[in-house]
Amino acid sequence: MPSAVPAEPLKFAYWVPNVSGGLVTSTIEQRTDWGYDYNRKLAQTAENSGFEYALSQVRYMASYGADHQHESTSFSLALLLATERLKVIAAVHPGLWQPGVLSKWVATADHLSKGRIAVNVVSGWLKAEFTALGEPWLEHDERYRRTEEFIRVLREIWTSDSAEFRGDFYRIHDFDLKPKPLDVPGRAHPEIFQGGNSSAARRNGGRVSDWYFSNGKDYEGFSEQVTEVLGHAADAGRTTPPKFGLNGFMIARDTEKEARETLREIIAKANKPAVEGFRDAVQQAGASTGNKQGMWADSSFEDLVQYNDGFRTQLIGTPEQIADRAIEYKRRGANLLLLGYLHFQEEVEHFGTHVLPIIREKEAELADRTPALVGS
Template identity: 70%
Template sequence: MSHHPPVDPESFATPLQFAYWVPNVSGGLVVSKIEQRTDWGYDYNKQLAQLAENNGFDYALSQVRYIASYGAAYQHESTSFSLALLLATERLKVIAAIHPGLWHPGVLAKWIATADQISGGRAAINVVSGWFKDEFTKLGEPWLEHGERYRRSEEFIRYVREIWTSEHAELNGDFYRLHDFDLKPKPVVGPDRPHPEIFQGGNSTDARGMAGRVSDWYFANGNTPEGISEQIRDVSDVATVHGRSVRFGVNGFFIGRDTEREARDVLREIVDKADREAVEGFGSAVKQAGQSTGDQKGMWQDSEFADLVQYNDGFRTGLIGSPEQIATRMLEYKRRGVNLFLLGFLHYLEDVEYFGREVLPIVRELETAELERV
């Protein structure tokens, strides 16, 4: 167990936060034929949201899929589903994934402002630039090349932030324009929260630059602590130049069992029973998207077959083992500047409860011990 000091003792003092992927699409969070006691319907998700907020979760992220793809035959729309979860909970913040290009930013800003008012300031968005070409072309929308998708997303975020915070919103961009627009009511304003939080993902240089310039949070695909450090450094360097700071989340698939061997057996079974055709289809689609980046640093560029069984490389984060092993691993990421874990699970209700009961208390103990040491 490494004991090098945290990057920044002051930011380390903030407890790690936790989010979970909302299973609002069918097929669960692994593309595998293993039994998954997880349901994509509303009743299950309502129960899950209430359980999660009582087991240490701060956020839930509703996925966005518009058509059947790679094991997800059915999908609930993310913004309406997020509002339903906000209404079913008291403290949980719910992040709706949205696609620029399929939303007008002013309409989306209005929608979220209403959801934010209704929920007492708990709405957030995750701006997804898009990797799945069919979602655009089958709806008759243009599919932009990689760099242009990120340019559009950046402008989308600037527009949404302007409309949420200004009384005479103005923006004159390449994709969007605003002329003396005043949104009323505006979203809820709170301490350290001038507007609903804006998340984004991506691994490419385009994504890192965009996060540094405009986003509140950067979600990284699953990766090693060393790989995450590089992304945090790149995004933070850009943010510093623009007088900003960005917080960091990392995707991880959680398999917590009483012993490491039990957890490894579950992982082996997930991969052994992978839906090979769906995983390979997903792999070729996302690798094609990643190779279209200028420097080949796109998401999934170096993902192996086993990594792709979990959409966002969640196995690579290594949250697989006993509670002590997982908590220790989480602290390793925190030392490198990670603020939040975005978790997926096999059997959501059981695994979320296990996390809250067995793992979270150890995380908090380790955080306290580390702060006392520094």
């Protein structure tokens, strides 16, 4: 566990439901919608309810209950233009994007949004999305090597007047991007998020990413990832280590019993063929790593009903109980919680009114008795 906690207030992001089927693969009612009108209102509600970020999902074809999907970058820009403060993170795939082209898109989106765009660089797990488009499917660690180069190219183009890069996957020569992204205090360039669970993902997180996203984890599982990623950052000589985001599915109710009953109903009504198909696909991907530490390698059927292991984080119970868990994750190095819900519009608003104030009270108490983590 880190010897000190992040000094900044805990940040919050939500999963943009730009993909049909909601955030759980279940037939339970989910009062949410993947269309733009719903999402525009949700983004406005979120920025007025204490959320600083939103993450637009990336899917290119139907899979495991997600029959329809809006493209992540265009959807992200639409949400940016519909809001005033919210930062939107667009998920993108190396191999389907060329980093120089993406760098130009991001620079334009940054100017249009006054500095609020970010990217989540996703190495990819769904082989069919690549092969259906005629693109090569690399083995696991090669996908992460490509991701590392992709991130290095983005940073080089955004920060150099005459970008140069020679790697195994990308080569850039004398490329001068104009306009550059905006000069925003506190950042060198638009923020780069990257996630995973494997050793290769953790190395990338430590060496090149601004933020490392973790799938849902219990306390010890999250602490173990933080320790390893920070170790890679130290080995790389980074003076500013990456920050950490943790995925969690939140069920905040008046009583713990009510919240647990909701969880039981979600799992009882799981779309079993979709969950099992997803499990077969992702656990093969997780097991493909040398040490079997890939994403979802040890996820149970129940875990995968929320497809980023969000139940494992256990943000389930009363507002007070959820606040206690959030603070404990902050103690263990979390800078941000990435949240999903059954009923986004209502529950995002409920979070801002009933959960966030308790978290802020407990943060103040924690700050009075704990040293701050340098550089956080």
